[in-house]
Amino acid sequence: MKLLIVxxxxxFAGPESPASCxxxxxxxxxxxxxxxxxxxxxxxxxxQRHLDPMALxxxxxxxxxxxxxxxxxxxxxxxxxxxxxxxxxxxxxxxPVGAAERxxxxxxxxxxxxxxxxxxxxxxxxxxxxxxxxxxxxxxxxRHPVQAYGLRVQADGAVLAYTGDTDLCDELSELCVDAxxxxxxxxxxxxxxxxxxxxxxxxxxxxxxVVRATGVRRLMLTHLPTWNDPDVCREQAETVWPGVVExxxxxxxxxx
Numbered sequence: 565m566k567l568l569i570v571x572x573x574x575x576f577a578g579p580e581s582p583a584s585c586x587x588x589x590x591x592x593x594x595x596x597x598x599x600x601x602x603x604x605x606x607x608x609x610x611x612q613r614h615l616d617p618m619a620l621x622x623x624x625x626x627x628x629x630x631x632x633x634x635x636x637x638x639x640x641x642x643x644x645x646x647x648x649x650x651x652x653x654x655x656x657x658x659x660p661v662g663a664a665e666r667x668x669x670x671x672x673x674x675x676x677x678x679x680x681x682x683x684x685x686x687x688x689x690x691x692x693x694x695x696x697x698x699x700x701x702x703x704x705x706x707r708h709p710v711q712a713y714g715l716r717v718q719a720d721g722a723v724l725a726y727t728g729d730t731d732l733c734d735e736l737s738e739l740c741v742d743a744x745x746x747x748x749x750x751x752x753x754x755x756x757x758x759x760x761x762x763x764x765x766x767x768x769x770x771x772x773x774v775v776r777a778t779g780v781r782r783l784m785l786t787h788l789p790t791w792n793d794p795d796v797c798r799e800q801a802e803t804v805w806p807g808v809v810e811x812x813x814x815x816x817x818x819x820x
Contacts, residue, residue: 565590565719565820568614571607572812574751574789575631581814582606583631584787586726587615590719592698597621599696601715601726602632608639617642622696625659626728627712628666636683637671643682654681658688660711688713704739706730707762714739722820729787731762732769742779745820747812750785753792754800767801775804786812
């Protein structure tokens with residue numbers, strides 16, 4: 565399984581990176597399967613440098629904040645008006661409850677305008693596995709101000725644990741156990757955001773989450789807003805995590 569970081573900027577697109585969007589790929593039944601995890605602001609443009617968005621097999625949303633889903637409006641335009649359409653133009657979008665209505669409000673001006681039938685919204689549930697080609701993706705509820713899930717992605721015998729947006733919670737151990745790579749929210753900084761709970765993790769909080777889980781092999785920090793210093797976030801994680809702390813880099817593909 566491979567992981568492409570399309571965008572990893574926290575809360576809004578930054579000058580070097582779109583907001584949250586990650587594409588996992590794996591071979592299955594003689595072809596490459598591609599699933600996008602989140603589709604935040606700025607993602608659609610950057611994605612085209614690496615792959616044709618029309619070639620996606622599905623999108624899975626961790627939650628419905630705009631920095632994780634808003635570019636689905638542009639994807640609807642691409643799939644609706646592209647003069648060279650695929651035989652099956654309907655793209656499954658697995659998302660928390662209310663996603664179709666939420667994106668219809670974002671797309672419409674005078675009134676909500678549905679993104680279907682080109683995007684087929686399918687509601688996800690806690691711990692209900694989603695099977696997409698070679699991928700088994702299990703949503704695990706996490707701690708955020710809105711309904712939010714971490715996504716445990718399994719394929720090719722490897723496990724990617726994507727926390728989405730979350731603060732420390734017991735469910736992160738369930739999400740991250742035996743993960744080959746944990747892609748962890750790091751929107752906060754110790755000493756500045758300590759009093760804010762129930763929203764995001766800092767580097768040290770993310771590291772505590774993976775230390776509490778057993779069998780985690782790699783930790784990668786993501787979702788850094790532009791005002792965070794990546795070196796500070798890494799150093800704070802290194803005070804807890806005994807291994808190398810990796811930083812997500814936009815446009816880079818990693819082997820999981």
